[in-house]
Amino acid sequence: MTDAAIDGPVLSADGRPLKQSLRRSLRRQQWRAILLIAPLFVFVLVSFLMPIGSMLFRSVENDIVPDTLPLTVAALQDWDYASGEPPGEPVYAAMAADLQAAFEEKTHTQVGRRLNYETPGVSSIFRKSGRPVSRWDLAEDGPFRDRFIDIDADWGDPEVWRTIKSYGGRYTTGYYLAAIDGELTPEGPRLKEPDQRVNQKLLWRTLWLSAFITFCTFALGYPVAWLMANIRERTANLLLILVLLPFWTSLLVRTSSWKILLQEQGVINDFAVWIGLVADDNRFQMINNQFGVVVAMTHILLPFMILPLYSVMKTISPTYVRAARSLGATSWTSFWRVYFPQSVPGIGAGAILVFILAVGYFITPELVGGADGTFISNRIYYQFSVSGNWGLAAALGTMMLAVVLVLFWVYDKIVGVDNMKLG
Amino acid sequence: MASQLPPYASLPERIWFYSFRVLVAAILFFLIFPILVIIPLSFNAQDFFTFTPEMLRFDPAGYSLKHYEDFFTNSQWQNAFWNSVKIAPMATLISVTLGTLAAIGLTQPHVPFRTTIMAILISPMIVPLIISAAGMFFFYSSVNLQGTYWGVVFAHAVLGIPFVIITVTATLAGFDRSLTRAAANLGAGPVRTFFKVQMPLILPGVIAGGLFAFVTSFDEVVVVLLVGSAGQKTLPWQMFLGLREQISPTILAAATILVAISVVLLIVLEMLRRRNERLRGMSPG
Known part of the structure; x- marks a missing residue:
């Protein structure tokens, strides 16, 4: 060996400096990892992240008004609602032209429906006006103002024009305003009357019931997890199967069995009548209310609390409690001061998981919730499929997503997403 | 105590x-x-x-079997059952294949942005289903996947991915890397090493993840309600309708069959877990 080889950089087998060679293999390893992850990442991007993005976009998008009524929106620029007067003839002429074009495309009812979300009643005047306006001759038949008012007196109402003017832009915050039960008035945005704040009520109910259900799963899950962690392993495995069976059973099966158990002619009421707890004509009302939702969801989410609790409790060494006892602590003190603090990470993991899942529940509240047990998810579904107000559904969804993502972030900080375990 | x-x-x-x-x-x-x-x-x-x-x-x-008879002869229930049988395995196949590859990639040392990628891949499990469903409806409509078989399959595959990622990365955490190095040292290429050495050892985790993904799809209602159309009406969808509108006792038969399926799945999982523990016990460390 020459001196140069000893003093110079260490070389690998192919004669490159070792450092360079290491870096190269490290880079190659990174690329291999990225190539392995890439197909899934692209798949999730296209079939999940982009859909979520398109929902976020829907919550502010408002193309239908400027696309269907371009001339009217432009003509309304010069009109001021504060004047208290309906706009001048040019605006009516523009509306006539827009409506004729929209009638051809059959979009005049859609724009009416869109504006109806903001000011009820607008939908009907658009629907009513489509056909008559399509017969007008734009060059000859003017002025149009009185002809519009002949079709429906509401065309002379400044309120209708204000709605069109306010929602004439390509983007709108109107859906978010509606999602928090606000409305745009001439004096600016404000909240609706307290008894009309449906979404706020549902949002609070969702959060409060989810918190209560989380507490119930904790109260029921903690003793079970404790016993499983402090019992012979063979017995613990048996108990674990009893916890895992409901976990693996279809959500719909569990919801339907609660519906069957709790209903007025159901098993529990029959039993209560049989043992004489209640009279036959005065059975318990346990379903289609909050009670039913709490019972069913506590049952469904209980395994999600027991499993993380159990996995943490398994690692708590019994010697600490024994040491506390031998130092004179009562069994309660040794549990509360020594054992319980060590199980807090499990409580945190289980509670956040249960809460996140509960906030997004749809099926169970829909089937056993009745009128006062529904969640915000049910409201979103209603807006989506029944009233067809997709923008409002998207805005409510975005708000809910924000809550869940914050919780997910907290979960990551406490538990770490890569420490998530199943069963 | x-x-x-x-x-x-x-x-x-x-x-x-x-x-x-x-x-x-x-x-x-x-x-x-x-x-x-x-x-x-x-x-x-x-x-x-x-x-x-x-x-x-x-x-x-x-006692009688009439509700089962109805389940097996009623065309609506049969249709729904076969739709579920057609959708769930395909969704499982996609999530298991892509999910296992990605899990192997994620457990390599020195992956950039590992936690962020992991959080994104797990998010379909966390995001409320109604939100995923609404987003998928908007997006899949714009690419003509809404109301198609593949639309529902892709949606269900995404929902199953977190389970595959979680179970397979957990199994890989206990995988002894010197085994792949030994295989490479003995002259096996990466593909051969994967199928002959790594795959047999992580198989229990992969199967467990697959079962989770299968159950996720087999049990899912909300997404299929919005992304699917009448042609993709699945068993849970049929049960959901049955519970909400005319509550028919055939639901009880369907539910019992689903319970039987979950018992079988649970037994399979328990066997896998035991096998895994046995193998862990044998390998040093």
């Missing part, structure tokens, strides 16, 4: 020891009872959702 009562335990301790066990037994009863109760109810000879006097007397006339 430990698993066994010490001989010197005082009377209050004895009372607490036994009443605590009764309490836990009651909670476990609460967990299991609603699932078990529908099994006898599904054999009801009447169209009731409760035990008839005949059933309580164990009179054979009180």
Whole structure:
């Protein structure tokens, strides 16, 4: 060996400096990892992240008004609602032209429906006006103002024009305003009357019931997890199967069995009548209310609390409690001061998981919730499929997503997403 | 208070020891009872959702298979059942293949942005289903996937991915990397090493993840309600409609069949877990 080889950089087998060679293999390893992850990442991007993005976009998008009524929106620029007067003839002429074009495309009812979300009643005047306006001759038949008012007196109402003017832009915050039960008035945005704040009520109910259900799963899950962690392993495995069976059973099966158990002619009421707890004509009302939702969801989410609790409790060494006892602590003190603090990470993991899942529940509240047990998810579904107000559904969804993502972030900080375990 | 009562335990301790066990037994009863109760109810000879006097007397006339007969002959239920059978395996296949590859990639050392990628891949499990469903409806409509078989399959595959990622990365955490190095040293290429050495050892995790993904798809209602159309009506969808509109006792038969399926899945998983523990016990470290 020459001196140069000893003093110079260490070389690998192919004669490159070792450092360079290491870096190269490290880079190659990174690329291999990225190539392995890439197909899934692209798949999730296209079939999940982009859909979520398109929902976020829907919550502010408002193309239908400027696309269907371009001339009217432009003509309304010069009109001021504060004047208290309906706009001048040019605006009516523009509306006539827009409506004729929209009638051809059959979009005049859609724009009416869109504006109806903001000011009820607008939908009907658009629907009513489509056909008559399509017969007008734009060059000859003017002025149009009185002809519009002949079709429906509401065309002379400044309120209708204000709605069109306010929602004439390509983007709108109107859906978010509606999602928090606000409305745009001439004096600016404000909240609706307290008894009309449906979404706020549902949002609070969702959060409060989810918190209560989380507490119930904790109260029921903690003793079970404790016993499983402090019992012979063979017995613990048996108990674990009893916890895992409901976990693996279809959500719909569990919801339907609660519906069957709790209903007025159901098993529990029959039993209560049989043992004489209640009279036959005065059975318990346990379903289609909050009670039913709490019972069913506590049952469904209980395994999600027991499993993380159990996995943490398994690692708590019994010697600490024994040491506390031998130092004179009562069994309660040794549990509360020594054992319980060590199980807090499990409580945190289980509670956040249960809460996140509960906030997004749809099926169970829909089937056993009745009128006062529904969640915000049910409201979103209603807006989506029944009233067809997709923008409002998207805005409510975005708000809910924000809550869940914050919780997910907290979960990551406490538990770490890569420490998530199943069963 | 430990698993066994010490001989010197005082009377209050004895009372607490036994009443605590009764309490836990009651909670476990609460967990299991609603699932078990529908099994006898599904054999009801009447169209009731409760035990008839005949059933309580164990009179054979009180029991019948008519709800099962309806399930297997009614075209709506059969259609829904076969739709589920067509959708779930395909969704599982996609999530298991892509998910296993990605899990292997994620457990390599020195992956950039590992936690962020992991959080994104797990997010379909966390995001409320109604939100995923609404987003998918908007997006899949714009690319003409809404109301198609593949639209539902892709949606379900995404929902199953977190489970595959979680179970397979957990299995890989216990995988001894020197085995792949030994295989490479003995001249096996990466592909051969994967199929001959790594795959057989992580297979229990992959199967467990696959079962989770399968159940996720087989059990899913919300997304299929929005992304699917009548042609993709699945078994849970049919049950959902049945529960919301005309509550028909055939649901009990369908539910019992689903419980049977989940019992089978649970047994398979338990066997996998035991096998895994045995293998872990054999390998050093």
